[in-house]
Amino acid sequence: MFLQQLFNALVLGSVYALFALGFTLTFGVLRVINLLYGFYFAAGAFAALAAVQRLGLGLAAAGLAGAAVAGLLGVACDGLLLTRLRRTRAPELSSLIVTLGGVLLMNSLMQSLFGAGVRRFPVTPLTDRVLSLGPVSATPVQLVIVAAVPAAVAALFALLGRTRLGAAIRAVAERPETAAMMGVNVGALLALVSFVSAFLAGGAGVLIGVNFNAVQPYMGEAMMLRGFAVIVIGGLGDIRGALAAGLGLGFLEVMTAGYLSSELKDAVPFACLILALWLRPAGLFGLAAARRA
Amino acid sequence: MKTTILAALAAMGLVAAMPDAGRAAEPVKVGAVEALSGPAAKYGVAIRQGFELADAAINAKGGILGGRPLQLLFEDSAGNKEQAINAVRKLIARDHVAALLGPTLSNEMFAVGPLANQRGIPIIGTSNTARGITAIGPFVFRTSLPESDVIPVTLKAAAAKFHLKRVAVLYGNDDAFTQSGYEVFRDTLGRMGIAIADTETFSKTDTDFSAQLTKIKGLGVDALVVSALAEAGGGLVLQARQLGLNLPIIGGNGFNSPKIAEIAGPAADGVISGSPWFVGKDDARSKAFVAAFRAAYGHDPDQFAAQAYDTLFILAAAFDRAGGTQGAGLRDALLKTDSTGLLGPFRFTADRDPASVEGVVVTVIKGGKFVPLN
Amino acid sequence: MDSLNDFLWAYQDLIYGLGTNAILALSMYAVLQLNQLSLGQAAFMGVGAYVGALLSLHTGLPFALVLAAAAAVPAALALLIGGPSLRLSGVHLAIATIGLGEVLRVAYVNTPALGGAMGLSGIPERAGFAAIYGLLAAVLAGLVLAARSKIGRACEAIREDEDAARAMGIDVTAYKIAWLAVSAALAGLAGALNAHYSSFIGPGEYGFDTAVSILSFAILGGIATPFGPVAGAVVLTALPEVLRPLHDFRLVVNGLIIVGVVLFLPRGLLGFRMRRTGGLSGPARGATRRV
Structure with a gap:
């Protein structure tokens, strides 16, 4: 039973980390808490669902399509809402507020388009078959989620750390004016970052939607509350921090529900958030403070 | 919508002839506050369909109080307490309804029940199952069996x-x-x-x-x-x-x-x-209801539609027994309800809850x- | 006469709602004027509502004292939560206050004395026209006086440039903490008033949606003066009742307003400023003015 709980914790922690990666990336580069992230998450799941049901695509192809649709939506929405504010150098709060209005608008539109009810992906072996790994029961999609997190982290580090493109992105994140003077096309790079971040959101939406069989317009909102806790605890903009904080929160939640009391489960992430704000406001690894300075 | 319902009822043989009696008489207004939008809309819409079907059947048979049509005024609460309050206040004081149906959610009833009670207008919940609903006051009824x-x-x-x-x-x-x-x-x-x-x-x-x-x-x-x-x-x-x-x-x-x-x-x-009811229920009354509902709306009814359907007949019969639209008279007449509907035999307890679980x-x-x- | 009474009875909650929402909008103004964003206004409102309702249900305290307590408790809570996050960026305060709303919801649900998920019902109707609009007038007058005084000048300096304000000798952190407390107190007051005319409160009413509605009041009206948020609250509260079809699209409308105003009307509907300011505002500043 303890092994099963440990596996439950690993899956939930991976879910949180997967959700938070793109979210913290947006902040790291665009310097914006992009509340539309929850919308990209849900939009990816809905687009993949439509690809499965209307176009008859397989789950993997539909998942990629859903993530790509979310990525394009990300480029469009971020471009419309944030570019203008960036041009006028409005402070971060204006950007936060404008994405707040945007997410309210888009979620309500999604609800009037698709209804508020919960939907699920069709029953397939990938979603509903149960594998017995010794004493642990797991579904294939849970294993995919657990594997997707290190893969996504490795890809992000390779992109940001090893490529010229990554160097340009980092330059834009640290000193946008200098980067522009050095001939970096800042607008195109920001659009690329929006795409990558929203692609990650959409992909996470598909995987998490398949795993929990709960696709609905407000699925992103429910995750956003956890997402805030993860990216603040991990340090705003810190990818490693988001990974550690996501896994840690999943572990604490499952162990609280499994061995203490499930009534306290929901309070765990927010208690951690408030503790983190008191004790380690710059994030687990203190990176946020260094970057802000 | 009305015409399709009537056509459906006629097809089922529930309506002998189209009426013309009610046309001249002043309608009796009844307000219905339901969550027609928002997350609870799936309940509210089913309930409205149940009411509409029953309303068409009642008026097709000549209405109530010797030929007056029963007119339903729907208001959307969106499952929101504030909107439910505004809707109930408007229905009572502006539209002067004789009775109220709904609201959809128990929380909404806790907010609006006291208002209906204050004005002496009977209000009947058809989907509220929480504890303490009818304890709000002597004008608050429910036909839904509490959990x-x-x-x-x-x-x-x-x-x-x-x-x-x-x-x-x-x-x-x-x-x-x-x-x-x-x-x-x-x-x-x-x-x-x-x-x-x-x-x-x-x-x-x-x-x-x-x-x-x-x-x-x-x-x-x-x-x-x-x-x-x-x-x-x-x-x-x-x-x-x-x-x-x-x-x-x-x-x-x-x-x-x-x-x-x-x-x-x-x-x-x-x-x-x-x-309290399910779509496969094996009796003549339920089968006729399911067929009429399908003909009117193109899908199966659920328990919420069935409860709403029964409730409107219970209210209509109470109007006839009261012989008028006075709130206190109507309340007393409701308490004397003794009828049989889709959900089985129905009476109210002295505390205005359903008295029988026979239909479960x-x-x-x-x-x-x-x-x-x- | 009878029909006038009926008219007032029919729209009583709307009339009361206009007043309490105006107070909520002013509570948002109190923090926004320092370029701080609190998404905890709904949570503070909820604390005020619960404190007020419990006192009215279980004690014989006079209504004025109930209201005072309903303002004081959220203010104390704001100090507790705001203390650490105000030292950081504005984004931290926004996130911490969202977290607060969620923690409180869990607390209400798990505390039998607060009615759990069933909420509290049968709250006596103690808030009337005089209480609501009297308090609104007092709050508005207080904020206008503050805006015209030395305090207002300091707030504007902080809003325009925090570092410069600090260099001028303004204790920026003290201002932020004090205004956050005032803001929480106002939200708590509005919550208690609301609880005392709608007879029922539940744990689900003070969530993120409510917080965003309150924000949209202030954004629509603009925060150049305290009158802006009041106007925003009046428009956004009355509009869905006047145009009932708008009800279904209430959230869409709120979203459109926030996006449109931030992008295209950064000063809000009532964008004129208090007379006093002079030097700081100019066309160039106007374009980059902070929300």
């Missing part, structure tokens, strides 16, 4: 079939409906001498129940008892099966929904719930369909 009436019937049937001795209870603790369902389960299990090995909670928006279910799996219980809304319930049932918990799952009213089978797929088989059917899901448990 405290349905759950004991369900548990008795399940305990007899599966010889339950020890169960685990899971419930959504952030919703009035699922919390009051839990309290009834707990008390009833206690009275029946069935031990509760463990109690676990979750919240409305939760999607991961694996920690709670894994803990329960280690306890070796005879059944899971769950008080949840259908949407969380479906995911919970599926995850229980994935973790190898192949036990009977006994649910409250929230489980009496096709959504459970839709989300859990084949895993939903073996889910047991009780309901206990069902189990088999192959994705609700069938009677036996």
Whole structure:
């Protein structure tokens, strides 16, 4: 039973980390808490669902399509809402507020388009078959989620750390004016970052939607509350921090529900958030403070 | 919409001839406040369809009070307390309705019941199942069986079939409906001498129940008892099966929904719930209702539509017994209700709750369909 | 006469709602004027509502004292939560206050004395026209006086450039903490008033949606003067009742307003400023003015 709980914790922690990666990336580069992230998450799941049901695509192809649709939506929405504010150098709060209005608008539109009810992906072996790994029961999609997190982290580090493109992105994140003077096309790079971040959101939406069989317009909102806790605890903009904080929160939640009391489960992430704000406001690894300075 | 309903009723032989009597007479206005938009709209819309079908049938037979048509005024509350209050205030003071139907959610009734009571206008909830609804005041009625009436019937049937001795209870603790369902389960299990090995909670928006279910799996219980809304319930049932918990799952009213089978797929088989009515109910009255409803709306009715349908006939009969539209007279006439509808024989208790549980059917899901448990 | 009474009875909650929402909008103004964003206004409102309702249900305290307590408790809570996050960026305060709303919801649901998920019902109707509009007038007058005084000048300096304000000798952190407390107190007051005319409160009413509605009042009206948020609250509360079809699209409308105003009308509907300011505002500043 303890092994099963440990596996439950690993899956939930991976879910949180997967959700938070793109979210913290947006902040790291665009310097914006992009509340539309929850919308990209849900939009990816809905687009993949439509690809499965209307176009008859397989789950993997539909998942990629859903993530790509979310990525394009990300480029469009971020471009419309944030570019203008960036041009006028409005402070971060204006950007936060404008994405707040945007997410309210888009979620309500999604609800009037698709209804508020919960939907699920069709029953397939990938979603509903149960594998017995010794004493642990797991579904294939849970294993995919657990594997997707290190893969996504490795890809992000390779992109940001090893490529010229990554160097340009980092330059834009640290000193946008200098980067522009050095001939970096800042607008195109920001659009690329929006795409990558929203692609990650959409992909996470598909995987998490398949795993929990709960696709609905407000699925992103429910995750956003956890997402805030993860990216603040991990340090705003810190990818490693988001990974550690996501896994840690999943572990604490499952162990609280499994061995203490499930009534306290929901309070765990927010208690951690408030503790983190008191004790380690710059994030687990203190990176946020260094970057802000 | 009216014409299609009438056509449907005529086709079913429920309407002998189109009436023309009511045309000249002044209509009797009745307000209905339902959640027609927002997350609770699936209940509110079903209820409105039940009312409309009954209204068309009543007016086709010549209306009430010797030929006056019964006119329904619908207001959307969106499941929101503030909007429900505004709607009820407007219906009472601007439209001067003689009676009120709804609202959809128990929380809304707690907010608007006192207003109807203050103005002496009878208000009848057709879908409120929480504790304490009719204690709001002497003008507040409900025709929906509270969970405290349905759950004991369900548990008795399940305990007899599966010889339950020890169960685990899971419930959504952030919703009035699922919390009051839990309290009834707990008390009833206690009275029946069935031990509760463990109690676990979750919240409305939760999607991961694996920690709670894994803990329960280690306890070796005879059944899971769950008080949840259908949407969380479906995911919970599926995850229980994935973790190898192949036990009977006994649910409250929230489980009496096709959504459970839709989300859990084949895993939903073996889910047991009780309901005041279900679409496969085998009597002539229900069959005629289902056929008329299908003809008018193109899909099957649910219990909420059936409860609404019965309620409007109960109200119409009370108007006739009262001989007028005065609030106090109407209330006294409602208390004397003694009729038989889709849900079986119906009377009110002195506390204005339904008096009989004869109509309750206990069902189990088999192959994705609700069938009677036996 | 009878029909006038009926008219007032029919729209009583709307009339009361206009007043309490105006107070909520002013509570948002109190923090926004320092370029701080609190998404905890709904949570503070909820604390005020619960404190007020419990006192009225279980004690014989006079209504004025109930209201005072309903303002004081959220203010104390704001100090507790705001203390650490105000030292950081504005984004931290926004996130911490969202977290607060969620923690409180869990607390209400798990505390039987607070009615759990069933909420509290049967709250006596003690808030009337005089209480609501009297308090609104007092709050508005207080904020206008503050805006015209030395305090207002300091707030504007902080809003325009925090570092410069600090260099001028303004204790920026003290200002932020004090205004956050005032803001929480106002939200708590509005919550208690609301609880005392709608007879029922539940744990689900003070969530993120409510917080965003309150924000949209202030954004629509603009925060150049305290009158802006009041106008925003009046428009956004009355509009869905006047145009009932708008009800279904209430959230869409709120979203459109926030996006449109931030992008195109950064000063809000009532964008004129207090007379006093002079030097700081100019066309160039106007374009980059902070929300």
